[in-house]
Amino acid sequence: MTSSTVAPAVLAPRRAWLADLPVLMVAVVWGASYLAAKDITTARTVIAVLVLRFALVLPVLVVVGRRSLRALTAAQWRGAGLLGLILGGIFLLETYGVVHTSATNAGLIISLTMILTPLAEAAVTRTRPSAAFLGAAAVSVLGVVLLTQGGGFTRPSSGDLLMLLAALARTLHVMAMSRVKAVQDAPALPLTTVQLGTCLVVFALLSGGTGASPWDTAAGFGAREWAGLLFLSVLCTLFAFFVQMWAVRRTSPSRVSLLLGTEPLWAAAAGIALGGERLGALGLLGGALVLLGTSWGRRAADAPR
Numbered sequence: 001m002t003s004s005t006v007a008p009a010v011l012a013p014r015r016a017w018l019a020d021l022p023v024l025m026v027a028v029v030w031g032a033s034y035l036a037a038k039d040i041t042t043a044r045t046v047i048a049v050l051v052l053r054f055a056l057v058l059p060v061l062v063v064v065g066r067r068s069l070r071a072l073t074a075a076q077w078r079g080a081g082l083l084g085l086i087l088g089g090i091f092l093l094e095t096y097g098v099v100h101t102s103a104t105n106a107g108l109i110i111s112l113t114m115i116l117t118p119l120a121e122a123a124v125t126r127t128r129p130s131a132a133f134l135g136a137a138a139v140s141v142l143g144v145v146l147l148t149q150g151g152g153f154t155r156p157s158s159g160d161l162l163m164l165l166a167a168l169a170r171t172l173h174v175m176a177m178s179r180v181k182a183v184q185d186a187p188a189l190p191l192t193t194v195q196l197g198t199c200l201v202v203f204a205l206l207s208g209g210t211g212a213s214p215w216d217t218a219a220g221f222g223a224r225e226w227a228g229l230l231f232l233s234v235l236c237t238l239f240a241f242f243v244q245m246w247a248v249r250r251t252s253p254s255r256v257s258l259l260l261g262t263e264p265l266w267a268a269a270a271g272i273a274l275g276g277e278r279l280g281a282l283g284l285l286g287g288a289l290v291l292l293g294t295s296w297g298r299r300a301a302d303a304p305r
């Protein structure tokens with residue numbers, strides 16, 4: 001009798017962790033993606049690397065989701081294409097941004113999306129955010145200011161500003177996804193495939209006007225660069241997408257959001273431990289405030305009014 005009553009209590013948390021662990025791994029690889037992108041990309045090769053990254057993963061998504069792609073309506077294709085244009089802008093801002101700042105700064109600044117999105121939602125719906133959320137937003141902004149001044153009070157770098165613009169673009173993408181009626185009932189797989197395909201088309205068109213073509217860039221890659229590119233394509237894109245689809249069917253959206261919200265922590269860990277980056281006292285304080293503010297803000301945004 002003892003074993004029959006104790007076993008479920010022991011196994012339930014274990015099953016929960018089995019569902020949580022892949023999601024946590026997505027947060028880890030996303031956090032490490034800033035350092036990986038910085039390691040294999042220069043200002044001259046940003047667009048070429050983006051072309052290669054999506055060209056590797058898109059055929060898999062097309063093959064897996066070919067039936068659902070055919071089922072999309074014309075309106076859903078247009079809506080997904082619009083979202084893809086915004087997503088392409090996000091990847092451009094993020095990749096150019098990480099080239100010109102540290103991987104640690106990039107991961108922490110982009111986490112402001114968790115604060116900016118509820119603020120944008122409040123502005124659109126004309127509702128006043130709670131005092132707790134406004135306090136969290138203030139802590140996050142102060143953290144970013146200190147983070148970008150880790151080496152002393154100077155002007156933020158161009159990379160820091162680009163990452164801030166990327167956070168704003170991510171907010172726009174989230175808002176658009178919730179308001180473009182045509183895509184609200186579309187399955188996740190074809191919706192994502194069309195968005196990434198749109199990104200690839202945009203990057204391919206832009207690559208014609210840059211000095212480094214995707215093919216020349218690929219030819220110049222060594223084993224280290226190919227490993228980084230495969231990491232970005234296979235783990236940060238393909239693996240991450242399918243884990244999210246799998247996880248939302250086995251755990252709650254709030255748990256998924258909470259686990260993915262640890263991404264900036266892993267970005268900082270990868271930048272400091274693997275990239276040899278140093279923040280200084282002000283930077284460390286700023287990074288801690290960003291993590292505190294975004295975590296507090298996420299809880300305040302989810303709390304009942």
